[in-house]
Amino acid sequence: MIDDPNSPPQGGNRLTAWIGNSLLKITGWKFEGELPNHPKLVIAVAPHTSNWDFFLGVAVLFALRIKIRFLGKHSIFVPVVKQLLELIGGIPVDRKSAHGVVGEVVKQFDSQEKMILAVAPEGTRSPKFPWKTGFLAIAHQAKAHVALIGFDFARKRVIFGPVFQSEGDFEKDMKVVYQFYATVPAKYPEKVVFPNNIKQ
Template sequence: MPNKPELLNIPADVPRMGNTVSQWIGRKVLQMMGWSFEGEYPQHKKFVAAVAPHTSNWDFVVGMAAVFALRLKWSFLGKHSIFVWPFGGLLKKLGGIPIERSRSHGLVAQLGDRFAQSEYMALAMAPEGTRSKVDYWKSGFLQIANRADVPLLLIYFDFSRKVIGFGPCMAVSDDLDAEMQKVRNFYAKIPGKYPDNS
């Protein structure tokens, strides 16, 4: 049986969710799958977290286990079609924000406003936007961080080492093309579950 994953040091003022039972479940899932953490949790109260590479459904399993294990109260975006009974209410309670891609106009402004109105908010997003292979990453996560004037945290799932890494936290300038290149360079050598989909 793998060792228990060491938990990150979370600042005392970070809002938490769950309890010791859900934390135990998260840690147990990571332990059975052989995953661990590395890096440092950011000191910022508001940020967008890019989570990559996103190449399989297992990313969601590992990600939710990490959220449970660390008792993080984060938000994430999801297709509105998954927010249905019997899991819709649970997903919202876990921080899910349903979006309808065909009506996504104005989403950046809406999320920017939500950041402005919140004392603490961490929004996790997958730059690829899908687990399938794409030629270009969507810039929505950069646009939101820039609009809300919050830093971007780079989180990675390294399937070769089974490590959930908390990488650098960077400011996002108005030059989104340059910022995207920085992000792509950071993730270039980190293998996902299915590297061919990266």
């Protein structure tokens, strides 16, 4: 099969795809919508209120057969662990870097023809507001599309939401982010905080 230059980076194989689809089927989760067809994506995944989010995310990753990257503190990228983290998509970032975290990740995007970065904009499983906007800055500078994916625990749906390119107005972008995720029930809704003007 010829690789589409405009498609997201592929990963996994038939076995991992079968495992992912089987886990979703057994647990009753289904997809609603489709992953956008862009070679460079910054995927925001929320609401993030439970450790179950990670396992669900792995099942989704396997089922979609995509290769993602995620951020990790450079200090945990020690021998042996480093090889494992990089194998599953980890990117070491140093917050003290002269370029900052955003600059470090943008360099990664610039060096790749295809790349998906997955982030949890809340940054924690505890109630937090406002959410972090670093993912928007990365997408803007890397000229990557932002894709919002929600885990609806009430209906057991993985929802593919809005897709957009940031023009640098992060306050405007975050309104889109908050409005979408306010419609996505978390496993623990009391841990999710939205602006007062956003209807849930």
